[in-house]
Amino acid sequence: MFRKIVWLGLPILLFFIFIYLLAQGLTRTPNQMPTALLDKPLPEFSLNDLFDAQVFYDKSVLLNEVILINVFASWCPPCAAEHGLIMELAKQGFHFYGLNYQDERLDALTWLNVRGNPYEKVFYDKLGGVGIDWGVIAVPETFLIDAQGIVRYRYIGELTSSIWNKEFLPRIQHLKTGVVHAP
Amino acid sequence: MIPELGHFALILAFCFAVMQTVAGGKSALLAAQSYTNAIDTTSSKAAVLFCLAQFIFLLISFISLEYAFITNDFSVVYVSAQSHSDLPLMYRISGLWGGHEGSLLLWVLMLSGWGAMVALRRKALPRSTHATLIAILGLLSLGFLAFILFTSNPFARLLPIIPIEGQDLNPLLQDPALIIHPPLLYMGYVGFSVAFACAVTALITGRFDRAYARWMRPWTLMAWLFLTLGIVIGSWWAYYVLGWGGWWFWDPVENASFMPWLLGCALIHTLAVVEKRNAFKRWAILLAMTTFFLCLLGTFLVRSGILTSVHAFANDPERGLYILIFLAVVMGAALVLYLWRAPQIKHTVGFDYLSRENFLLINNVLLTLACATVFLGTLYPLFLEIFTQNKISVGPPYFSSVFVPLMIFLFIFMGAAPQSEFKTTPARSFILPLSISAVSALVLAGIVGFFLPFGVMITVALGTWIIFTLLENLLIHYKSLTASNYGMVIAHLGAAVLLLGVGLSKQMEIETDVSMQVGDHVLVGPYTFTLTGLNPGFGPNYTTIIGDIQITRKDKLVTVLHPEKRTYTANNIAQSQTAIAPGLLRDLYVALGEPLGKNRWSVRVYYKPFVRWIWLGGLLIAAGALCAFFDKRYRIKSRVQYV
Numbered sequence: 001m002f003r004k005i006v007w008l009g010l011p012i013l014l015f016f017i018f019i020y021l022l023a024q025g026l027t028r029t030p031n032q033m034p035t036a037l038l039d040k041p042l043p044e045f046s047l048n049d050l051f052d053a054q055v056f057y058d059k060s061v062l063l064n065e066v067i068l069i070n071v072f073a074s075w076c077p078p079c080a081a082e083h084g085l086i087m088e089l090a091k092q093g094f095h096f097y098g099l100n101y102q103d104e105r106l107d108a109l110t111w112l113n114v115r116g117n118p119y120e121k122v123f124y125d126k127l128g129g130v131g132i133d134w135g136v137i138a139v140p141e142t143f144l145i146d147a148q149g150i151v152r153y154r155y156i157g158e159l160t161s162s163i164w165n166k167e168f169l170p171r172i173q174h175l176k177t178g179v180v181h182a183p
Numbered sequence: 184m185i186p187e188l189g190h191f192a193l194i195l196a197f198c199f200a201v202m203q204t205v206a207g208g209k210s211a212l213l214a215a216q217s218y219t220n221a222i223d224t225t226s227s228k229a230a231v232l233f234c235l236a237q238f239i240f241l242l243i244s245f246i247s248l249e250y251a252f253i254t255n256d257f258s259v260v261y262v263s264a265q266s267h268s269d270l271p272l273m274y275r276i277s278g279l280w281g282g283h284e285g286s287l288l289l290w291v292l293m294l295s296g297w298g299a300m301v302a303l304r305r306k307a308l309p310r311s312t313h314a315t316l317i318a319i320l321g322l323l324s325l326g327f328l329a330f331i332l333f334t335s336n337p338f339a340r341l342l343p344i345i346p347i348e349g350q351d352l353n354p355l356l357q358d359p360a361l362i363i364h365p366p367l368l369y370m371g372y373v374g375f376s377v378a379f380a381c382a383v384t385a386l387i388t389g390r391f392d393r394a395y396a397r398w399m400r401p402w403t404l405m406a407w408l409f410l411t412l413g414i415v416i417g418s419w420w421a422y423y424v425l426g427w428g429g430w431w432f433w434d435p436v437e438n439a440s441f442m443p444w445l446l447g448c449a450l451i452h453t454l455a456v457v458e459k460r461n462a463f464k465r466w467a468i469l470l471a472m473t474t475f476f477l478c479l480l481g482t483f484l485v486r487s488g489i490l491t492s493v494h495a496f497a498n499d500p501e502r503g504l505y506i507l508i509f510l511a512v513v514m515g516a517a518l519v520l521y522l523w524r525a526p527q528i529k530h531t532v533g534f535d536y537l538s539r540e541n542f543l544l545i546n547n548v549l550l551t552l553a554c555a556t557v558f559l560g561t562l563y564p565l566f567l568e569i570f571t572q573n574k575i576s577v578g579p580p581y582f583s584s585v586f587v588p589l590m591i592f593l594f595i596f597m598g599a600a601p602q603s604e605f606k607t608t609p610a611r612s613f614i615l616p617l618s619i620s621a622v623s624a625l626v627l628a629g630i631v632g633f634f635l636p637f638g639v640m641i642t643v644a645l646g647t648w649i650i651f652t653l654l655e656n657l658l659i660h661y662k663s664l665t666a667s668n669y670g671m672v673i674a675h676l677g678a679a680v681l682l683l684g685v686g687l688s689k690q691m692e693i694e695t696d697v698s699m700q701v702g703d704h705v706l707v708g709p710y711t712f713t714l715t716g717l718n719p720g721f722g723p724n725y726t727t728i729i730g731d732i733q734i735t736r737k738d739k740l741v742t743v744l745h746p747e748k749r750t751y752t753a754n755n756i757a758q759s760q761t762a763i764a765p766g767l768l769r770d771l772y773v774a775l776g777e778p779l780g781k782n783r784w785s786v787r788v789y790y791k792p793f794v795r796w797i798w799l800g801g802l803l804i805a806a807g808a809l810c811a812f813f814d815k816r817y818r819i820k821s822r823v824q825y826v
Contacts, residue, residue, distance in 0.1 A: 008522045015518055019511045024569045026487060026503045074777070110779045 037151040042143070043133045050100050050108055050122035057123060063149050066175045067095040068168070070119070070159075071131065071141040073103045074111035078158035079140045083115050085159055090118035094172070098122035101131050101139055144168060146175050186259050189247025190338040193288075196240040196295070197328040200321050203233035203298075207318030211387070214311030227314045234302040234317055237324060238295040245279075245292045248337055252279050258345040261285060261337045267351035269724040269752075277362040278352045283486060283502070284337035286365060290482075291327045293366075293373045297402075298324060301377060307398055315387055319380040326509045334502050351724075354751045354758045360420040368413030368440055372478040374406025375443060378450065379475035382468040383517055386524040391464045396457035401817040403454060403471070407447040408808040414440055415801035423761050428694060428772050428789045430797060433582045438561040439481030442554050446474040449550040451808075452543050459605055460540060462530045466547070469525075472517050477554075479510045484561075535607035542600035549593045556585045594645045594682060597675060598652040616659065620651035635691070642686025649679040666814040674807025681800025687793040694790075696776065700783040708790040710771060711735045715743075717782060725749040727760075730784065732773050734764065741771070746786075748775045770794045 037043075042059060049055040062069075070086060072079040090096050098119035100108045105124060112122070125131055134143070135154075144153040153171050155163060207230035248261075252275045257263040265278045265285065280286040298320040305313055331337070355361075381399045385391040417437070422430040431437065450470040456463045487503025534540040560577045598620065602613055628644035653672050660668070697705050704713040716731035727749040734741040744762035751758065764771040769792040776785030 011522065012515070012518060015515060016511070019507065019515075021566055021569060022483065022507055023504070025565050026507065106779065107777070107785075110777055113780075114778060 037135060038154070040151060041149050042145055042151055045123070045130045045133065047099075047123040047125055047130055050098070050105065050112075050124040053105070053124075057121060059149060061121060062097065062145060064147050065095055066147055066172055067097055067120075067145050069097045069099055069143040069145060071099045071101050071134075071136050071139050071143075073101045073139050074107040075103065076139045080111075080115065082140055082159040083118070085161060085164065087116050087118045089164070095120055099130065099134075099136075100124050101136060102126065102128040142168075144171055144175075185247050185250050186256065186338040186340065189244045189251075190336065192240045192244040192247065193328070193332060193338070196237045196244060196291075197325070197332060199233045199237035199240060200295075200324040200328055203230050203237060203321035204318050204325060206230035206233055207314045207316075207321055210314040211311055211318055214314065215388075224310075227310055227317075230314055230317045230321070231302040231305060234295070234298050234321065237321075238292075238299040241288075241292045241295050245288055248285060248288060249276060249279055251338075252276060255349070257347070257349050258340050259337075260339045260341045263341060263346045263349045265349070265352055267349040267724065270349075270352060270357070271723060273359075273362065274352055274357050277356075280365045280369075281352050281356050284331070284335045286369070287327070287331050287335055288337050289366060290369050290373060291324060291331060293369055294320075294327060294376060295324050297374055297377050301380075301402075308395075312384055312388055312390070312395070315384040316380050319383050320376065323376050323380070323513070326513065330502075330505055330509065334505055351751065354725075354749070354756050355424065358420060358424055360416050360424070364413060364416045364420055367409050367416060371406050371408075371410025371413050371447075372440075372443065372481065374402065374409055375447060375471075375475045375478050377402040378406065378447075378471040379517070382471035383520060385464075385468055385528065386517075386520045389524060389527045391457070391468065391528050393458050393461050396454050396464075396467070397816065399471075400451070400454045400458065401812050401814075403447065403451055404808050404812045407444070407451055408805050408812065410440065410444050410447060411801060411805040411808065414444060415798050415805070418801070419798050422794075423763055428692075428774075428787065428791065430794070433560070433577075433579050435561050436481070436485050438557050439477075439484050442557050442561075443474050443477040443481065445550050445554040445557070446470055446477060449547045449554075450474055452546050452550075456540055456543050460532055460534070462532045462534070462540060463544075464528050464530050465525045468528070469521065470547075472514070472521065476510070476514045476517075477558075479506070479513070483507055483510055534605070537603065537608045537610065537613060539600065539603040539605045539608070542596060542603050545596050546593070546600065549589055549596070553586060553589045553593070556589065557582070560585070590682075591641075591645065594649060594678070597678060598645075598648040601656045601671065601675065602652060616655045617652065620648060620655055623651050624648035638690045639687060642683060642690070646679045646683040646686070649675060649682075653679075665816075667811045667816075670807045670809070670811025670814070672807070673810055674804045677800045677803025677805075677807055679800070680796050680803055684793050684796025684798075684800055688791050688797065692789065692791045692794070695788050697786055697788060698779050698783060699786045705786075705788055707788050709736050710741065710790060712771075712773065712786075712788050714784075714786065717784070720747075722749070725751045728775065728778075730762075730773075730775050730786070732762070732786075734771055744771070744773045746773045746775045748778075748784075765795060767795060768792060 042062070044059050046056055046058050049057065072083075086096055096119050098121070100122055103124075103126065105126070108122075108124070123130070128136070140158060142155045142159055143151055146152050152175060153167065155167060206226045210224075210227035210230060213226075248259075250256075251259045251262050252266055253272065255262070255266065255268045255275070257266075261282065261284050262278075265281045266275050270278065278285075280289045298317070301313075301320060302317055308316070378399060381395070381402070385395065414437075417440070418430045421432065422428065450467065453463050453467045453470055457467050483503065483506045486506060560581050564577055599613075599617055602608075602617055624644050624647040627647050628640045631643045632640035653675055657664070657672060664672075693708050695705065695707055697703075699705065699714045701714055701717060704711055706712075711734070713733045713735070714730060715733050718729050718731070720727045720729050727747045730744075730746050732744045732746065734744065742764045744764055746762040747760035749758050749760055750756070759774050759776070761772060761774040763773075769790065772787075772789035772791060774787040776787055778784055
């Protein structure tokens with residue numbers, strides 16, 4: 001009798017565990033994975049300029065302002081898709097910095113040439129080493145960094161205006177003014 | 184007005200599905216209680232009529248939406264999201280299945296179409312069995328119709344502000360192959376609902392005999408044929424549209440269609456054993472159920488947004504939740520039914536080690552394992568992420584290291600199996616012909632091995648092994664071959680051709696990405712590619728840059744190719760149009776990449792030997808299925824008599 005119950009019950013149990021896992025997958029919001037760096041300072045880095053391999057930057061260029069770092073690459077179609085929005089936002093006065101990730105310099109330059117350059121500075125991370133320090137999982141990603149160089153938010157995936165308005169704008173306003181706005 | 188008519192017809196179809204289920208269920212129940220074939224003819228006839236009515240109203244609904252697309256009625260939200268008035272008529276028509284709502288409507292239309300076909304083929308089955316079948320198909324329709332009506336109404340209007348212009352169809356979808364790729368794939372997915380309903384019916388009635396298996400086979404073959412064609416065309420589309428020269432990417436959604444294909448293939452082979460030998464019955468039922476489960480799972484994965492993929496529809500979790508609940512209810516019920524009723528379905532036949540039953544068993548084990556590896560590779564990243572928050576991606580390295588060895592075994596057995604006989608095979612008639620084929624294949628591969636790498640040699644050995652054994656099979660049995668046998672030979676030949684195509688193109692291809700300006704040339708294999716010109720142009724809804732690439736071999740002109748880079752004006756999306764010089768023995772493939780400054784472009788130049796054999800093989804497999812479908816024994820009109 002016991003054996004029978006096990007034999008009958010086990011497949012049904014497994015099936016519903018499977019369904020449960022799929023349901024878990026549904027509730028997951030992959031774009032807002034917590035970053036290990038959340039509320040911690042951005043790690044130190046030293047990268048050269050995309051436009052001039054002789055010029056090196058470190059973390060100090062990012063300080064004193066609320067900024068956004070956009071990780072992009074010329075081989076990444078969603079990066080091209082979000083680029084128009086970033087151009088628009090940069091025009092509105094938001095400070096975007098680019099991290100060109102695992103790319104060929106020539107390809108990246110062409111890519112920016114064709115689409116326009118919204119970034120105040122573009123750091124060139126050919127080997128992706130800095131990307132690993134920052135916990136970059138997929139391109140595109142966008143980091144929100146406060147004036148003290150502390151990571152406040154990270155979004156994985158293509159930036160859209162609704163994501164911008166919902167996730168970034170309230171946080172930026174909060175960082176700039178200290179006032180919490182309802183999203 | 185017309186969209187409202189379509190919406191109303193959809194609601195009516197839903198009502199007919201309810202009535203179909205009730206009437207079919209009632210007549211099946213009465214038949215079960217009376218223990219005779221004396222059936223409540225009124226409700227069984229009514230079930231058939233309701234089933235046909237459901238199809239007709241869905242057709243009206245479908246045509247109404249198509250009308251909205253053709254007349255550019257942008258007051259319908261779905262039309263405005265998927266179409267544009269500049270779009271050529273052909274793409275406005277196919278725009279209907281370019282998004283979630285419309286493709287779901289096409290899906291239920293096909294589901295009810297399969298149901299109507301089953302309803303019309305009433306004479307071949309006992310009435311109670313037929314009524315049960317109709318009730319189950321009605322229940323499936325019901326689920327999907329409720330899904331459309333409550334979460335994804337394609338007829339919703341944008342009132343009072345009507346957009347003047349639509350947002351355009353995704354340019355990637357503006358391609359002839361993509362007009363037919365989704366319908367074929369859906370026909371396959373949905374077609375397995377008949378096999379599923381057959382399996383569940385067998386569990387309910389407790390009867391699964393040879394005649395029933397014979398009835399079930401052509402439906403399964405047809406569904407599998409459509410799935411094959413859908414996958415082949417999808418792969419062909421990826422090859423010439425995406426511009427990467429690849430034809431299979433192990434993308435989660437590709438895998439979602441490949442899993443039911445593998446199990447459907449196993450099911451076709453198992454049904455042969457049920458029909459001929461009355462064995463493997465429970466396994467066939469389980470396979471039929473699992474195949475359809477994978478079809479539903481595929482739908483869930485694509486439409487819920489749970490996996491990230493190039494195929495992702497605009498998705499929202501509510502829809503995902505609905506499909507998941509539907510999946511859990513349908514498959515959970517089927518599973519419980521299986522565990523409860525399957526012990527009643529018995530088979531008591533024995534067979535020797537060296538018998539076709541055993542070979543088909545091996546076929547099933549290997550195909551199921553292959554399906555399991557794909558399943559694992561597709562869903563493991565998702566599950567890992569749920570438990571550990573780690574994102575990983577399982578790519579081609581996993582699949583090629585796990586999948587390829589399984590396939591090698593499959594192909595070895597595929598060569599031997601047709602030579603075997605049911606029950607037992609005399610060793611003499613088995614070993615001699617196979618040795619001849621094996622030796623010939625090895626000799627041929629050995630000769631090839633002198634000139635080409637080891638992997639090519641293995642590919643050639645396997646491919647010719649199958650082809651030689653098939654030829655022998657034809658020579659030995661040519662007097663007594665049926666359409667089914669010819670179908671098997673053609674499909675297996677297709678598998679061999681596919682194997683050669685995959686193996687040879689993967690191992691001998693040359694891919695180069697170069698930066699070129701007019702006048703530059705590049706050497707790829709024995710060919711010289713010269714960029715002779717770059718000209719602007721325009722089409723109905725795009726502007727374009729056309730490259731002229733001259734290909735020469737030993738200073739003789741082979742052809743001139745014209746790859747394009749189009750920019751679609753409606754949404755400013757750029758897209759490459761590849762140019763291919765096709766050939767049975769090699770493809771020359773050119774795609775324009777990105778502009779690298781004035782008159783300088785990155786250009787992809789690929790030399791791909793035997794790549795065309797991949798799709799040729801796929802088409803042969805489908806042709807084999809079609810040939811088997813037309814076997815005379817599936818066309819027996821008279822009702823099989825039951826006690």
